[in-house]
Amino acid sequence: MSKGLKVAVIGGGSSYTPELVEGFIRFHQELPIKELWLVDIEAGLHKLSIVGNLAKRMVEQSGLPIDVHLTTDRREAIRDADFISTQMRVGMLEARGRDESIPLKYGVIGQETTGPGGMMKALRTIPVLLDICRDMEELAPNAWLLNFTNPAGMVTEAIHTYTNVRSVGLCNAPIGLTKWLSQTYNTPPAQIYTEFVGLNHLHWVTRVDVNGEDKLPELLNNPAGFTGKNVPQNGWNPDFLRSLGGLPSYYLKYFYMTDEMLAEQQEALLRDGHRAAVVKRVEDELFRLYSDPELNEKPKQLEQRGGAFYSEAAVNLMKSLHNGTNDIQTLNVANRGVIDFLPVEAAIEVNCVVTRNGPLPLPLTRVPAHVKGLIHAVKTYEQLAIRAAVTGDRDLALQAMVHHPLVPNVNTAIPLLNEMLEANKAYLPQFFPQG
Structure with a gap:
């Protein structure tokens, strides 16, 4: 191949970037990147400089011909790119802290990707991503956008709908589950097949085949199960788990064990501060490590972040799209009839064959009847919130808030929505027109 690839990472100052760079180095033969552009905003320049210099040291250590560029000029980074990856947080950790703490005052789950907190993140994020897409349509019309920015399913659906x-x-949960199963059964990932049903952060794993053996019944008898670093480790009720018929995403604890999770969040807020404050402490330590001019590899401490392995998923997807490997990955894509009770354009999280022309979702073999209602309810909320994010329509925002299963009633939803919109005013111009 004469010309190497150009990759732009929007949110390049993220603490996750070294993991991404590690993957680019490791798989350079299959993904021959020539230019890596790390982009951030003015407020993120300090982090971009630290992470970018570590990326340059990592590349130098590898001896590979990858040029690393650090910039705040998003359009220059996007121009003629082959792949663009987004890992941004509009409003940074301060906004996440508000997403997590304000709902708790109303006795509602405070979480950054689901419930009212996830809704605010969507309202802040979707217009910015659509703006990036307008740049892509103009400057890199053939590029692939790999979106890791949460809430990933809603953002992906907005991009498909409006651009x-x-x-x-992408989400790191599927690859994390495969790694956990690989360790649990001492089996290489290639010998493991899992089937995902549902939405981003609202999925059930309805098949787990390891070396051709069905391991789902055994796993459903293990209430400890698989969880993530960013969700508390409350165990599942064994009878409930066995009867569910699918391994639930750990985010489903917010729906199935709401009272316990709320109590745990309120206790954690008093003890440690909100999750954003905990993440900030981990990030501060990471950036201290990254600043060491002798460091030229990804430090192990990065795996303490909730998104560990996310960039492995990103590199796998880029590699498969570039080479047309036709392997199976769990991705967020348009429904197109795969889940027959959801709209055609709805973003769903399912297994796909990754071709050079993009992912093709696979038909599902098992969809437990009792999970359909929750999937439908959350998708209804998501579609209302996406439209609210684009239009700035407060009526749509209120309907989205009321129809989220974690919001108990209208009399909670109205003041909660008003307070959260006001707290996010700086990032929600669509809801606060000038004049």
């Missing part, structure tokens, strides 16, 4: 950009949403 012509080729985009796929």
